[in-house]
Amino acid sequence: MPEDIINLIQESVIQGRITKADEGMDEGMVGQPGVTELVERALASDLSIKDIIAKGLSGGMNTVGQKFEAGEYFIPDMLASAEAVSAAMDMLQPRLAASDIKTKGTIIVATVKDDLHDIGKNIVSILLRGAGYTVKDLGNNVNTQAIVDAVREEKPQFLGLSALLTSTMARMAEVIQMLEQNGLREQVKIIIGGAPVSEEFARGIGADGYGADGFQAVAVVDALASSTEN
């Protein structure tokens, strides 16, 4: 029975269904429990949070990743699944805090000062949540001081900066310089993304990583997380 619930959670993530009202990939799913109802049921059955996350949510996302690689799933499918995982993680958050289970970490994301573009940053946020990270989104047009203050207060493991304009990408360098000046640079790994920036630009301004798209951003954060653990 517990295995059944885990399998159902996995399937619900694959279908990208948060609640029973959601449609999935397949027809006839409306009315069947979504991931939030299933996680509730799992908790009521005393299933471990670790199994719910590792086997149910992550297991489902692994399958989704494989389907995307195979060309069966498109980005909207990935995002639907990531949002389902994100909703489940929100439910589990209070219990996680009380347990000794280590989460994958916290990341602050922001679009830098004078840049109002946030589609890419929002997609990356959804995917990171789906991958099991806690995401604190500061929004767009965020001034440099506010980003530095958030790093000081939240003590995240990662900082993600986004810019779409060639005129605003220089703000990323300003953020890194100000973090250095405030003695905060060593405590956070910084990744950047956005249309005008590149791997070379990231290296040039002293960032730790660059994501060309949302999936690469998650992969880079995962890699940085592993290197930190090691």
Place this chain on the structure above:
Amino acid sequence: MPRKGILVNRPYERLTREQVELIHQTSMQILTDPGLISFNREAVDIFHSHGAEVKSIAGDHQSWQVKIPEQLVSKALDTAPKTVKLGARNPDNTLIMHGDEPRVYLITGSETNIWLDVDFSIYINKADATKEIRVPEFKPRRGTVDDLCQSAHVCEHLEMVDGYIRTVNIQDRDITQENKDVNKFFASLNNNTKHFMSGLTSLKQLDNVVRMAELIAGGKKALEDNPIISFITCLVKSPLQFVEDTTDTFIKVCRRGLPIVVSSSPQAGTTAPIKEAGIIAQINAEVLAGITLGQLVRPGTPVLYGSVPVRARMDTLGDSYGSVETSQYNIDCVQMARFYRLPNYSTSGVCDPKIPGQQSSIERLFSDIVVTMSGPQFLHCAFGLLDCNSIFCLLQAVLDDAHFKMIEFFLRQPQIDQPELEAMLKQMQEVVATPQKLYIAHIRPVLRSGEISGVYPFEGTGEADDVFELAYERMKELLARPVEHIDRETTNRIFEEIPGILPRLNIYENRS
């Protein structure tokens, strides 16, 4: 159920109603002065017996001047069917064409002498031997019966191809003027279940090809009900001349009551005036002259208003199908046919270069889009043709099919009504209230419904241009798919009754 074709919502028109009527009036004047010169005696007799003024022209050839009065044309336009059915071996491939409905059927053709083989060679960068690319190499050769079978086979599986006109002239050593017709008809019909249209190489073979069609359709009456074959004749040579032999063929086919295209192909600058008004008034007169003759021969003969106008190249005075004016002329003719409520046979996609590439894609796609938008019922859109109509390349036909799928999608009916707008308003209200303000979640219900156009099917990975290689793979995949051949019993009867078909085309004999 007939094929659905592409129903154009609001067809693109160049001419005002006044301009259309002016062209019509001018064409009527052309038909009486100068009239047409006929090199065909029977046509002269037919026109004369219906009140047309005819006069012998002195010269080496037997020729007559025929002045066709407007009332003969008007009567012909009354009796010519406004709806023409083109049947098919597979009834699901039937084409129903209404002269006043801009539903476009896409047809292959026409006959080329050269078949273009394609293969890929590897080229290595001189400066960096680790860098290599695969480059398509095209090799022209004379077309054969086997090529025609392959072409018919692939076109059977090309989704956007609604009907088949043979794409390659069969020039095998054992093909003669006498057996060419029966072999091209059998090779095409045996490898393709869509409607088949053709011209005749020898009028002597008309009985044989019609009998073949009767055997396949299930008898004479069955062929009348389901005309799986139709004919095309260029009975009028521009400017304004009835040709002796093709007019003869035209008259004989009309007597059979099978559908036929009255086609004229003047070249602006040489065989028609270079000015748009001139070539359109002339081609309209030429086609109307043919239609009138057809209706005098047998009232009610199903005819298509066939217009293939083209502009001359200024450097060679050859055809320039890739010229912008050629598309304009074709669109004008679509409008003229619609004015008469006759189904129109039009042309697009013919291009000037000799191999697939950027020029061929640009030229053919340009005319394919604009001419389709004008809403001809029967669009001979030159699948796979290159070098005007001299070369056929299967790879190009596969590319054309993908491009027409994009055109079909572009011309779909807009879905904008009150319920749809209310649903969209509700969606906006929901999304604006979310923190991320993205509509992405609403993509999924339509993602696989066909409402969103796909990516270009031959898109490569990274920066590589893999279009030709991917299209080649697709071509091989289509060739590997089976086709529904004519059944064994019918095949045997065809080989028993119709002389001249090459024994190697009998797949049942060759299998055993």
